[in-house]
Amino acid sequence: MNETPPRSGPLRPLLMGIGAGLAAVLVAVGGIFAFGKLFGGPDYGAAPGQLTASDVSGLGDGARIAPLGTLGEASTAFARFLTPSRSVIYALDERGAPRWAAPVPHADAPAEPTALFPDEDAPEQGLPELHGTPVSCAADGAALVCGDVRIDRETGEITPGEGDADETGAEGAGTDGSRPDEEAADPATAAVPLELEEDGTLLGPAGQPYPGVSLDQEGPVRMVGPVEDVQESEDAGRTGTGPWAVSDGTVLAVVSPEEVLWQRGLDAASAAVTGLGSLTAQPGWALEDDVLVLGAADAVRGLDAATGEVLWTLEVPGLTSFTVSGGQLRTVADGVFTVFGFDASTGEEQARAQPPEPGQEGGGAVLGPGREAFENATFELPPTCAAFGLHYSTEYLGEEDDGTFTGQGEFRDGTAQGSGADSYGSVVIDEVRPTRLGESPATAVSFSCFGGGAYAYPSVGIYDAGLTLLDSVEVWGDPAEGQRQDLQASAMEPAMADLGAMGPVLTFNLRGLDLYGDDSCHACGKSGSADLAYRWDGERMVHADTVFHTPSGDVRMPSQESVQAFVDAVGAGDDEAASAHATQRVMDSLEEVLGDGTAADPPTVRSVHFEGNTVGACEPVSSNATPAGMGESAFSLDEYRFHSGETLSGQPTAWEEEVRAGDVVCGVSMPDGPADEYHLYLLMRGQADGGFEVYEAGRMFG
Incomplete structure (x- = not known):
């Protein structure tokens, strides 16, 4: 056996650097x-x-x-x-x-x-x-x-x-x-x-x-x-x-x-x-x-x-x-x-490797400012983060406005502290990712926004070279207040990690998403996470993709259009098209008569659940549908509340198939029904490519 040693000596210990990321400069x-x-x-x-x-x-x-x-x-x-x-x-x-x-x-x-x-x-x-x-x-x-x-x-x-x-x-x-x-x-x-x-x-x-x-x-x-x-x-x-x-x-x-x-x-x-x-x-x-x-x-x-x-x-x-x-x-x-x-x-x-040198032929474009530019500066925050983290008492508790809400945070060593009645609140800089948007330097910054109580929420701001806020991504915003809410899931306190800024692409991971089978308390462990992606369209970050990671596998939310197409196909009697997205049990139930059948034209599952109805909110079934002890396969509450505020109200029909973490529930509105309250729902198994299979068409009895 030949064991000739290397002439430059043995291999030395590795110093693992942690920098690596995406690219705009070459x-x-x-x-x-x-x-x-x-x-x-x-x-x-x-x-x-x-x-x-x-x-x-x-x-x-x-x-x-x-x-x-x-x-x-x-x-x-x-x-x-x-x-x-x-x-x-x-x-x-x-x-x-x-x-x-x-x-x-x-x-x-x-x-x-x-x-x-x-x-x-x-x-x-x-x-x-x-x-x-x-x-x-x-x-x-x-x-x-x-x-x-x-x-x-x-x-x-x-x-x-x-x-x-x-x-x-x-x-x-x-x-x-x-x-x-x-x-x-x-x-x-x-x-x-x-x-x-x-x-x-x-x-x-x-x-x-x-x-x-x-x-x-x-x-x-x-x-x-x-x-x-x-x-x-x-x-x-x-x-x-x-x-x-x-x-x-x-x-x-x-x-x-x-x-x-x-x-x-x-x-x-x-x-x-x-x-x-x-x-x-x-x-x-x-x-x-x-x-x-x-x-x-x-x-x-x-x-x-x-x-x-x-x-x-x-x-x-x-x-x-x-x-x-x-x-x-x-x-x-x-x-x-x-x-x-x-x-x-x-x-x-x-x-020896040579570093990039801005100004050389073939590239050398400048990225946005790094962490040191933000840690001790005053600049505008994502709006919901600023309101929640620095002005909770006036923006959420209805206390008298003292006129100090500007949407800005004054940071010292990476933390902006609230003042006056909101001195217990704060906003902390987490990850900073320099990048470029087209030909312009830009930086993505993630924040943890603490209102002072038991809750903290993450936000992302996109800034130009002068620290001017170009856009923000706040998946936990309130749509009723005109705020964006791109996360179709319930989350008491999501945690953001793995922020990436890759030219026009923004990505991050959210953990702590609330799924069926999780305990519903704030401090309890949650079994869901999601990866979100956005693309810069020249003016703002547009939501591009979300994949949910659940104990049952990966799920992308079916589009509202695809679920509506299924409902319309059933309502129109096109069972061949509808069967591609439903179990045989659901298809076999469509002509079942609801009620005692004494009416001249008795209602059926098809006529009540599908004809002329509109698909509303869809989300992974959250823990507020989890039966006590997980011993039953039915909603345990008189009201199921979607992440976006709509509710399913009443007592549900018995679910004939066990719900599992990662299953999707969609609310369905009847003609002239209230916009924020559903009495019909679809339960389905979601798929990683956005496909779905409906296994229950249910209703909530008042």
Whole structure:
């Protein structure tokens, strides 16, 4: 066994930076790349030359670049960044500079996030968390299909509900299809013709054990290296000449088909930055032309696969993650996304990443102001946040207006304090994301708005370079007061996290959403969360997408138009169209007579529940419909109140099917009925793509 040490010494501990985010700035860094191999093509034996560097701090803290998977010829034109609750898909030009970005929510997010690198020291190291499972992506003509969204490849425009959901992950098509606590699928590992025994013994292509190699079965074992598919017989499968690299996150071994070339311990820093030893991340390493590309603390290195000798070192201060794709090395470090080309190799053993430089040809546009500009300044707040956090007594309790309400907050060290009778209230700056809206610098800022009691609510403000409020997003506003309310769910006190500002796209995650089966008290745990996305239309942020994460799976609210179309189809007798959105039991009940049937033309379920009726509010069923002890499947209250203020009043008909967390209820109005009160409702199973299946058409008796 050859264990030649690297001439530059062992791999150093990793300093995990937390900056990474999305992008508006790109810049070509010239003068450092040269000529590649003698006959052209990537040269993995020397440090790659830098092509572009982009400020991507708008994505948020803890973002990592991750393999996107096999997309055929499209794979080099896109990159995936993982943030705690979503992937962000970048479209790249031929040099690797960003063209647009599109957010894709993770699937099946749990109530609480899980560590991306789940070891005992992760919280102390500040390592990122992963909330949910990254979905698979596949190329489909002029679009990328990622889970349940379709992304236009030219513009980045997202169309929810037109994707091809794949809960298990398409083979070779995405990051993984596992739950957060399961091992992520890794196409590279699956392709390598090596096997691992239950005792940790590594077997070669011919079934022979490699002496001295013992791998930890409790962690994910990853493999990478050249393979070829053999299809002459059913028994033939993967083969190749090697070499192959194998690691469990603590041991790194490189083997040929016959022997161990070398092995050594892998330090935690290198494992973390490479993505080895993680249950939920694929490694970004590569083994190309007998060169192993591996991460280290503040650096990426190329190692001779035959000897382990360090061939080159590329210093990237603050490095958090990297990938190798299509002859490019892509890194993320301290909020900067840098692309290097192996076909633009310097030919040197040592190189260093250069930061973006505003003003250079190819980019250099300035982003909006950062946190330091807001923490000790006076500026206008989102209106509902200002009223609730700084002027609660006058705006909500009806006390005499003292004339101090200006909508502004005077911040000191990131906190604006109320005054006078409202001195107990405050507004706190949470996350700050510099970005650009078109050609103009802008910044998204999230706030926690405390009225002084037991409640606090989040808001987002969009500001220009002069700290002028351009627009606000306050999902908990009161529609009766003319305030926007884009969240179709009940939430006593939602918590906002993972704010992202990606050019014209704004995203965030809300936790603490109230679902059926949750205890209804304010301090009780809530089982729902949601990812929301907005797009700048030139004047304001327009709501683009919401996906709810529930214990029963992901749900997008069916559009009011689609549910109304179902109601109209039933009312018109078009049962063929209606049956696509209802259970057979519901369809069989439509001609049931209501009442004693003595009338000449007795009412039926169809005539009462559907003919001429109008669909109103829809939302995930909240805890105020939860029976005491969960022993019955019916509303437990005389009144069900929707998040938007409408009510279902009266005693419900018995529900014949158990309601589960994540089910959707829609209020239905009869002709000339009150606008804010329903006596009819539809219960349905929502789907991740916005589809639905009605399983109960019920009514509330007075």
